[in-house]
Amino acid sequence: MTAPGPPIGILAELTHRCPLQCPYCSNPVELLKANRELSTETWIDILNQAADLGVLQVHLSGGEPTLRQDLEQLVSALSSRSVYTNLITAGINLSKARIQALKDAGLDHVQLSIQGATPEVTELIGKHKKGFAQKMQTAEHVRACGLPLTVNAPIHRHNIHQVADFIELALALDADRLEIANVQYYGWAYLNRAALLPALEDVERQVEIVEKARDRLKGILNFDFVTPDYYADYPKPCMGGWAKDAFVIVPDGTVLPCHAAQTISGLSFENAAETPLTEIWETSPTFEKYRGFDWMSETCKSCPRKELDHGGCRCQAFAVTGDAAETDPACILSPHHDKLRNVAVTASAEAPDDFSYRRL
Amino acid sequence: MQSRYHIDPDARPALPPHVRLQFDGLRQKWVVLAPERVLWPDDVSLDILKLCDGTLTIDQIVERLAKDYGADRSQISTDVLEFLQDWADRRLLAGAA
Ligand code: SF4
Ligand code: SF4
Numbered sequence: 001m002t003a004p005g006p007p008i009g010i011l012a013e014l015t016h017r018c019p020l021q022c023p024y025c026s027n028p029v030e031l032l033k034a035n036r037e038l039s040t041e042t043w044i045d046i047l048n049q050a051a052d053l054g055v056l057q058v059h060l061s062g063g064e065p066t067l068r069q070d071l072e073q074l075v076s077a078l079s080s081r082s083v084y085t086n087l088i089t090a091g092i093n094l095s096k097a098r099i100q101a102l103k104d105a106g107l108d109h110v111q112l113s114i115q116g117a118t119p120e121v122t123e124l125i126g127k128h129k130k131g132f133a134q135k136m137q138t139a140e141h142v143r144a145c146g147l148p149l150t151v152n153a154p155i156h157r158h159n160i161h162q163v164a165d166f167i168e169l170a171l172a173l174d175a176d177r178l179e180i181a182n183v184q185y186y187g188w189a190y191l192n193r194a195a196l197l198p199a200l201e202d203v204e205r206q207v208e209i210v211e212k213a214r215d216r217l218k219g220i221l222n223f224d225f226v227t228p229d230y231y232a233d234y235p236k237p238c239m240g241g242w243a244k245d246a247f248v249i250v251p252d253g254t255v256l257p258c259h260a261a262q263t264i265s266g267l268s269f270e271n272a273a274e275t276p277l278t279e280i281w282e283t284s285p286t287f288e289k290y291r292g293f294d295w296m297s298e299t300c301k302s303c304p305r306k307e308l309d310h311g312g313c314r315c316q317a318f319a320v321t322g323d324a325a326e327t328d329p330a331c332i333l334s335p336h337h338d339k340l341r342n343v344a345v346t347a348s349a350e351a352p353d354d355f356s357y358r359r360l
Numbered sequence: 361m362q363s364r365y366h367i368d369p370d371a372r373p374a375l376p377p378h379v380r381l382q383f384d385g386l387r388q389k390w391v392v393l394a395p396e397r398v399l400w401p402d403d404v405s406l407d408i409l410k411l412c413d414g415t416l417t418i419d420q421i422v423e424r425l426a427k428d429y430g431a432d433r434s435q436i437s438t439d440v441l442e443f444l445q446d447w448a449d450r451r452l453l454a455g456a457a
Contacts, residue, residue, distance in 0.1 A: 006386060008398050054386045056398055082382055084393040108378050109395040148378045148395055171361045176451050177395060219364030219449040224396065 003282050004291065006054025009246040011061055011259060014043070014071070016251050016360075018064040019092040020126035022115060023355035024154050024196055025188040027063065028262060031360050036252040040070040042273050044077045046249065049277040051081035059111075061088040063251070066098065072105040079106025086111060088152075091138030092131060099141045110142045111150040111179070116158075117165035125158060127357050139173040150177040155206070155228075156196040157348065163206045167213050170221060178221055180210055182228035186260035186315060188358045195355040199348035203231050230344035234305065235312025235328035242290035242314055247281070255280050257287055260315040264324045290314050290325070299327045299334065316340075365448040365455060367418060367441055374414030376454040381409055394452055408443060412453060418444070 016031040038046075047058065058078055065071055066089055078085050086109045087102065099110075112135060115125035119132035142149045151170040155163065163180060170178040182203075185193045198206075207227075214223045229235065239246050239258045248256040253273035261267060267289070270280045281287065289295060293306055300311040311317075312328020320329040321336050329336040367373065375381055380393045381401075390406050392399040401409060407428065411421045422440050426433045447453045 054384075056384065056391060056393055082380075084380065084398075086396065108380075108393075111396075146377075148376075150395055174361060176362065219451070220362050222451050 004243065004287075007050075007246055007281060008055065009057040009059065010050055010055050011059045011246070011248045012043075012047070012065075012074075013061050013063065013248065013250045013259070014065045014068045014074070015063040017067045018062060018090065018358075019067075020064075020090050020115075020128050020131065021357035021359060022125055022127075022154070023188055023192040023357055024125070024156055024183040025358045026184060026186045026259060027358065028187045028260075029191055031358075032251045033360060037068075038251065038253050038273060040073055042253065043070075043074055046253070046272045046277065047074060047077050047083075048081065049272070051078070051083050053277055053281060055083060057084040057086065059086045059088055064090050064092070066094055072101050075102055075107050076105040079108075084108050089113070089138070090126070090131075091135040092128060093134060094138045094141065096141040096144065099138070099147070100145050103145045103147055107147065109148050109150065111152050112139055112142065113152040113154060114166070114169065115154065117153075117162040117169050121159050121162065136173070139175070143174045148177075149173065149175045150179060150224075151175045152179045152181055155180055155182045155198070157198045157202075157351070158196070160198045160202045160206055163209050164213075167209075167217075167221070171217075176222060177224060179224040179226065180206070181224070181226040184226070184229065186263065188356070190263075190319065192355040193343065194347040194350070195352050197230060197344045197347040198228065200231055200345070202348075203228055228344075229313075229316065229330040230340050232330045233332045235309050235316075235330040237309040238313035238315075238328075241310035243281075243284075243287035244291065244310070247287075255284070257290070258313070258315065260313075261286070263315050264318045267324075295325050297325060297327050299331075303333065362451075365453060367445045367448055367453075369417065369419045371418050371455060372414055372416060373412045373418070373421075373444055373448070373453045373455065375409070375412060375452065379452050392452070399452075405443065408440060409447075412444070414455075 015037055016027055075085050085107050087107055088111045091112045114135050116122040122132040153166040183189050183196055210225050243257045248259045249272055253271045254269045255272050267286045269286055270284055296311050300306050312330055314324045317326040317328050318324035320339055327334040329340040384391045411424055422433055422437045425436055
């Protein structure tokens with residue numbers, strides 16, 4: 001196999017610590033404790049290697065990345081290499097001074113997650129008193145510091161009726177972009193999927209609301225609509241293709257082709273604190289395994305959409321079919337497609353409400 | 361609340377600070393970095409974007425391009441305006457401060 005082209009982006013999960021306990025969290029059920037996190041020096045070294053490798057954009061995420069007091073240093077290291085930095089935050093306990101300090105360090109963009117369009121829903125999902133008020137404050141500070149804002153609204157059964165309110169909220173907060181992100185069921189979200197999956201009629205209503213608003217707000221608010229897999233006809237191009245453009249580094253330095261890759265049994269992963277990033281990107285057997293098209297099932301291999309979606313998500317294929325090389329069951333051409341949809345239909349009909357909050 | 365940026369003949373468009381046009385030495389290509397997006401403009405797009413410096417009006421940009429390409433203003437003006445309005449609608453252009 002020829003050497004892969006240089007990667008474009010990284011999702012850097014700096015910590016698993018978080019002041020919220022969202023049941024839809026995509027972090028693994030086995031969270032890493034603070035003592036497993038990398039040091040400032042190690043992160044800076046890894047991020048410099050990433051820049052050398054050709055990475056242009058780094059998404060600083062978690063958990064809650066602002067819990068790392070060295071975040072400014074990491075941003076500044078990236079910015080000095082002309083790498084575009086995006087902070088993905090829950091916006092709890094963030095002072096204006098901190099946001100200004102991040103901006104001064106070179107931060108380019110902030111993505112703020114808001115769990116509900118009202119205080120009640122945000123507090124129910126994040127399990128944090130005053131969470132909503134703090135998020136509103138954070139949004140205000142971000143804009144006052146002159147940083148562009150994306151509002152991320154993770155959608156599931158408990159807030160899908162608020163999609164129109166989220167749009168109004170994003171406008172009121174002077175956001176540039178709104179992500180209506182139907183939850184992807186990995187980690188805690190997978191554990192809680194029966195309590196989170198929405199009903200089909202709510203999903204259809206949501207599509208209509210978003211399509212109309214997208215038209216009406218052309219040039220005013222950008223929409224990123226992450227459609228729900230469980231009711232989809234075709235899968236999403238997970239990570240733009242396994243080990244094609246982007247990868248993930250988790251708090252202890254383990255490097256993953258996608259953020260849920262550790263749920264696939266039988267794969268082993270390198271650590272960026274021990275192995276040079278170039279070596280991992282170019283030669284890791286796990287990265288090679290589902291790169292390109294050779295590994296695909298006949299269904300995908302012979303399909304004209306394969307350039308578009310790369311056969312979808314390996315983790316979802318594994319979770320539902322037991323074989324990570326299968327066609328993503330979100331695809332209508334997968335023999336397991338009905339299984340996925342039935343899970344959603346049953347869950348939303350029975351509508352159990354007892355989710356497990358994320359915790360260490 | 362944000363407002364839509366209209367590309368009319370007097371507009372002086374520029375890339376806002378959080379939308380960066382930079383040369384990528386490794387790939388030997390120009391790239392646009394924006395919130396959650398990485399774009400690779402082709403040669404013509406690049407020539408247009410480089411003129412969006414916040415001082416030139418749309419009129420002057422079209423003038424410049426017509427000269428550089430040895431084309432008629434009327435031939436290219438619609439395309440340039442459409443291209444820029446599309447970029448503005450994706451919130452990748454703003455008016456000069
Ligand atoms: S989804 Fe919620 S719990 Fe998980 S990292 Fe984000 S804010 Fe924290
Ligand atoms: S068969 Fe495979 S390549 Fe074709 S649409 Fe489905 S997942 Fe994509």
